Amino acid sequence: MTNTAQAPTPPPSEGRAAHPDHLGHVIFITASAAMGGFLFGYDSAVINGAVEAIRDRYDIGSGTLAQVIAIALIGCAIGAATAGRIADRIGRIRCMQISATLFAVSAVGSALPFALWDLAFWRVIGGFAIGMASVIGPAYIAEVAPAAYRGRLGSFQQAAIVIGIAISQLVNYGILQLADGDQRGEIGGLEAWQWMLGVMVVPALLYGMLSFAIPESPRFLISVGKTTRAKEVLAEVEGHGVDLDHRVAEIDAAMRSEHKSTFKDLFTAGSRFKLLPIVWVGIGLSVFQQLVGINVAFYYSATLWQSVGIDPSSSFFYSFTTSIINIIGTVVAMVLVDRVGRKPLALVGSVGMAIALAFEAWAFSADLVDGKLPETQGVVALVAAHVFVLFFALSWGVVVWVFLGEMFPNRIRAAALGVAASAQWIANWAITASFPSLADWNLSGTYIIYTVFAVLSIPFVLRYVKETKGKALEEMG
Numbered sequence: 153m154t155n156t157a158q159a160p161t162p163p164p165s166e167g168r169a170a171h172p173d174h175l176g177h178v179i180f181i182t183a184s185a186a187m188g189g190f191l192f193g194y195d196s197a198v199i200n201g202a203v204e205a206i207r208d209r210y211d212i213g214s215g216t217l218a219q220v221i222a223i224a225l226i227g228c229a230i231g232a233a234t235a236g237r238i239a240d241r242i243g244r245i246r247c248m249q250i251s252a253t254l255f256a257v258s259a260v261g262s263a264l265p266f267a268l269w270d271l272a273f274w275r276v277i278g279g280f281a282i283g284m285a286s287v288i289g290p291a292y293i294a295e296v297a298p299a300a301y302r303g304r305l306g307s308f309q310q311a312a313i314v315i316g317i318a319i320s321q322l323v324n325y326g327i328l329q330l331a332d333g334d335q336r337g338e339i340g341g342l343e344a345w346q347w348m349l350g351v352m353v354v355p356a357l358l359y360g361m362l363s364f365a366i367p368e369s370p371r372f373l374i375s376v377g378k379t380t381r382a383k384e385v386l387a388e389v390e391g392h393g394v395d396l397d398h399r400v401a402e403i404d405a406a407m408r409s410e411h412k413s414t415f416k417d418l419f420t421a422g423s424r425f426k427l428l429p430i431v432w433v434g435i436g437l438s439v440f441q442q443l444v445g446i447n448v449a450f451y452y453s454a455t456l457w458q459s460v461g462i463d464p465s466s467s468f469f470y471s472f473t474t475s476i477i478n479i480i481g482t483v484v485a486m487v488l489v490d491r492v493g494r495k496p497l498a499l500v501g502s503v504g505m506a507i508a509l510a511f512e513a514w515a516f517s518a519d520l521v522d523g524k525l526p527e528t529q530g531v532v533a534l535v536a537a538h539v540f541v542l543f544f545a546l547s548w549g550v551v552v553w554v555f556l557g558e559m560f561p562n563r564i565r566a567a568a569l570g571v572a573a574s575a576q577w578i579a580n581w582a583i584t585a586s587f588p589s590l591a592d593w594n595l596s597g598t599y600i601i602y603t604v605f606a607v608l609s610i611p612f613v614l615r616y617v618k619e620t621k622g623k624a625l626e627e628m629g
Contacts, residue, residue: 175301177388178297178298178301178305179305181366182296182297182308184362184366185288185292185296185308185366186289186293186311187312187358187362188251188252188284188286188288188289188309188312188359189286189309189310189311189313189316190315190316190319190355191285191352191355191359192285192286192289192312192316193312193313193314193315193318194317194320194352194355195224195255195259195282196224197316197317197320197321197475198323198351199221199275199349199451200321200324200452200453200455201321201328201345201468202335202345202348203455204455204458205335205336205343205344205345206220206271206345208335209343210268214589214591214592215588216268217588218584218586218587219585220268220271220272220275221275221452221584222584222585223272223275223276224276224282225279225577225580225584226276227275227276227280227282227283228279228280229283229574229578229581230280230283231282231284231285231286231287232286232287232573232574232577233574234284235284235286235288236287236291238250239287239291240372240375243369243376244295244368244369245363245366245367245369247288248292248359248363249360249364250284251284251288252356254280254284255278255281255285255353255355255359256353256360257274258275258277258281259356260350260353261277262274262350263347263350264346290306293308293309295370295372296367307486310482310553311482311486314475314478314479314482314545316355317450318472320475321468321471321472321474321475323348323351324468325465325468325472327347327348327351328344329465330344331343331344333463367385367388368381369385370399370403371403374400374407375407379400382403383396383400386399415567417564417567418564418571430559430561430568431564431568431571433559434555434559434568434569434572435571435572435575436612437555437556437572437617438552438556438572438573438575438576438579439575439576439579440608441548441549441576441579442580442582442583443579443582443583443602443605444509444544444548444602444605444606445509445587445602446541448583448584448587449474449537449541451587452588453470453471454468455467455588456595457471459591459595460520460530460533460595461520461523462530473538474541477541477542477545478544478545479545480542480545481541481542481545481546482546482549485497485545485546486550488546489551490621493621494554494558494620494621495613495618495619495621497546497547498547498551498555498609498617499613500546501544501546501547501548501551502547502548502610503543503610504539504540504542504547505544505547506607506610508536508537508539508543509536509599509606510600511532511533511536512533512536512540512599513597513600513602513603514529514532515529515532515533516529516533516599517596555617555620556569556572556573557569558620
């Protein structure tokens, strides 16, 4: 989904390029690391299939249900905040292995809970793994990818996230069919929703196995004095024709010259409380990305469609088609972001989302007939929901992270990105925790709120966000 907290790393020498015979190996390494992104997407969205079953199984209201769904985001925030330091101490690969283990343990625990609090606990553990994966994957890929391919290889993480979302919905739909359309239907002694949450153990184990097949980051190896091994890895990913002594010296010099930004650097001179304007812009981008309600589409879509009279099987299918639209939009953004620019894409996305959300709000304002939306409003709601996800994916889903990686001055980039990412997790939690209760209050009114935020994002981008396309990171001020 679009919550990837990418750890900034200084760009290596632009002369760095893989020989053709090494590129296949580099792609394998990158794809293996991006499995963390796949699990990020899978674990984030798989809960969509279990929401109504959990409500029924534990006989809980919307407020309690929302907390069980949203509590994973607390783990996400903690995992993202601590992953960088953990990786600097024990290495990127060990961090991936810890993340894979937590994903697997969370999957098993979530599938076999003995109480509601127990399920919530395993959700937090899974969230911690998501947070770790959201930081480690992009950082590792940036450190092993040759400069000539870094942009394309870096996009593997975002692609893996949206594919993980889609596969989770496809698996949920398949399991529901095995259970004859009943989310609490029994399959092999377990209810369908338990299988939905437990299946994630398979990709988690694959991620763990792949982590043993890829090398440690040269940057980390050099930082801990393992220069010989660092040269071997550099030869693996860049080819034996590279001057390895020069590359090691280059990386070492870059690390020594880095400014370790702190939160104090984010405030204006002489003030303890006044954040720099550019930091507020980053926070604004992160918050708007979430307040349009995008994660309602991934956490609650099956519940949403069932609430307006669509049968469970069809609601799961629509959740899957929405995730396919998400993939298509993400690919469009990856193709256009360097051609069209970041700001135009964000504006197009905001306009498209506002229109689609307004149509959804209108459709949901209709009175239900025999527990269903009237045919016209039902069709409009389904089409508008898909259009909304498309415009989000081709714009804010990708563009926000591109902006956050580029817009901050070098001296504050790491700290500012950390603050912006934290703001995004908090906004994500606010939307996720509030939707069930808001939907009980007034579903149409809820979508009007999301529409307002989409509309407000337009003047925000026009006035405060500067285009970063084609500018060197050193030009940001």
